Amino acid sequence: MPNSKTVSDYIRAIPDFPHEGIIFRDVTTLFSDPRGFRMAVDQLVHPFVGQRIDKVVGLEARGFILGGAVAHQLSVGFVPVRKQGKLPGDVLSEAYTLEYGKAVVEIHTDAIQPGERVLVVDDLLATGGTATAGIKLIERLGGEITGCAFVVDLPELGGRKRLEELGMSVHTLCEFDGL
Template identity: 75%
Template sequence: MKTVKDYIRTIVDFPHEGILFRDVTTLFADPRGFRMAVDQMLHPYAGQRIDVVVGLEARGFILGGAIAHQLGTGFVPIRKKGKLPGTTISQHYKLEYGEAIVEVHDDAIQAGQRVLIVDDLLATGGTAEAGISLVERLGGVIVGCAFIVDLPDLGGRQRLEAMGMEVHALCAFEGL
């Protein structure tokens, strides 16, 4: 029987030499694999109240939309700077390949709403930490952070757990 990890392919030297890119598009393309991933990402939160799912740009949108649908909740995207049309708040952060800024609409999350943050991959934790900051600045309460892949050698899980976050990942790959 296949696991989620079996659906993920590795692309060598992308986007830079020496990087082993964990490509989840092969997982998304397979109906059984995709359903398995969504179901397994939801499992740790069964029975908990979740008011909104936040997806981190861009593959977190695919997962977040599917998970929000399953939970019957709303979905909020956290996007790269300049992509949202309304009034936003922003957060600068460092990621494994450089620096970036993400934004969320300033009215997307109400104070006290319970939020699940979702993305495909946890590497250094920079993007997730920026998302957490934005949600908390709006008064949201983070229930957890769910990922398909954890790259433990890059320290993202430890970074988020040091912030008091509950982190769930479906599989891990060693190395960069």
């Protein structure tokens, strides 16, 4: 009998983490299952097969796991967007607002060349703050965003709408209600 599970079936819900009232969508259970992980990577890659993509950018931290696998499947380079202070060498920085404060992400200044076509990958799209900061960094380096791909969308938090208002094409594999 073929596997009838969907990507969302592999994602664990953890109530009241990191704060009371939040349901944390834990993708580590997806990553640890070989069928689930393969399914997620294949589904993230599928809409972009045949498009010119030069680099995949993975957003800190689970976007590194997914982005690396997607870059491998597309036979392109991988670039991390990291939290401030984690990258050696020359970096560009972008501050953004989180639900509970501010954060800064960075990219190496030589990671993307002007005109390179970039796919942005992360595990979860909530408010879109981290993704927007990553997009701004890529665009400051002259990169062109071909699309943004996420495993999980939390539509009530408005991230998809925020990215689409920036002109981004957004691809997600599943969505969950609530925070």
